[in-house]
Amino acid sequence: MYDIIVIGAGPSGISASIYAVRAGMKVLNLYYGESELEKAHRIDNYYGFVDGITGKELYQNGISQARNLGIDVLEQEVLNIEIKEDLSYNVVTVENTFNAKAVIIATGNKKVRPNIKGIEIYEGKGVSYCAICDGFFYRKKNVAIIGNGEFAIHEANDLENVVNSITIFTNGKEPVNVDKYKVDTRVIKQINGEQKVTSIELEDGQIVDIDGIFIAEGIAGGGSFAKKLGIILDGDNIKVDENMQTNIPGIFACGNLTGGLLQVNKATYEGAKAGLQAVKYIKNII
């Protein structure tokens, strides 16, 4: 068991991990996919780099620094966060389940809502972001999952014993490891319905009748965890107080995920705050 699990190895996640480990905590940092930082070709405005630095190099430095300090930094895709009865947290990855007393989410600013016409108006009327919460309403019905990877499979697994059929719509993306379920890789034009969702219309003109749609695009980010756990969001950003605490005690968020200035210096500041506050939280609950 860990004291703190940090999800995300960008500047915010690594900063949080560093402050926590130096306070004597056992820290695990999980990351997967490309960081926003890696995409920055060159950073000239971050303090301390005479000739600037590439985003990739800064990102790699952070991970190496974290490992040097004794943080377990593992490349594993996080699928879900579960609240246990003893108020600890299970962080479920593709390969493992890890337990911790506190979790810091630093997954960057990923959009929760897919950019597909009709999704927004049918939220709660056939479009859902939480399979466990809403599977009940689709008992013996035909559902679609919009997604293309392990996250989509994970949501499908939560639905398979409840619904009549599941089709994973990748909306033009390549499916990753999806052999267990029916897959449709065509691009989606829009969601159709009246009082509620009735069909998915594809760009090639075909209309597929469907009773419900679950969103699980790409790799799960903080917004997806928020929808499933009940963390308060402000748009795509997780709401935090000045100590990076979310509405759920023991869950913190930092960096681009909380919105505001999308810069490395804001991210590392928030990571430090989150790390320190998570330590305080743990010391109060022990």
Add this chain to the structure above:
Amino acid sequence: MSVLELNEGNFEKEVLQSDKVVLIDFYATWCGPCKMQSPIVDEIAEEKQDIKVAKIDIDNNASLAEKYEIMSIPTLLVLKNGEVKKQFVGLTTKNDICDSINSL
């Protein structure tokens, strides 16, 4: 005012025949966001004595959930004179709920 637990038996009297604004929280015991919504609803019940606040467990009251076409939880309904005036889907903040109630 304390939070009412509604069911098919008391719904007509407590909601449709009420002269007060009624806030209803549709929830289920397995739903994480519903657990986060519940204390927010409790606080509103405590603070706003001029409205009725109620919860419906959709697992035991499927027909009420169907009547209001609930397809996602938590869903909150604000009713006045038996009519739905506002619907919130997903975890909703106290401010957003109260703003909507105050506007009626």
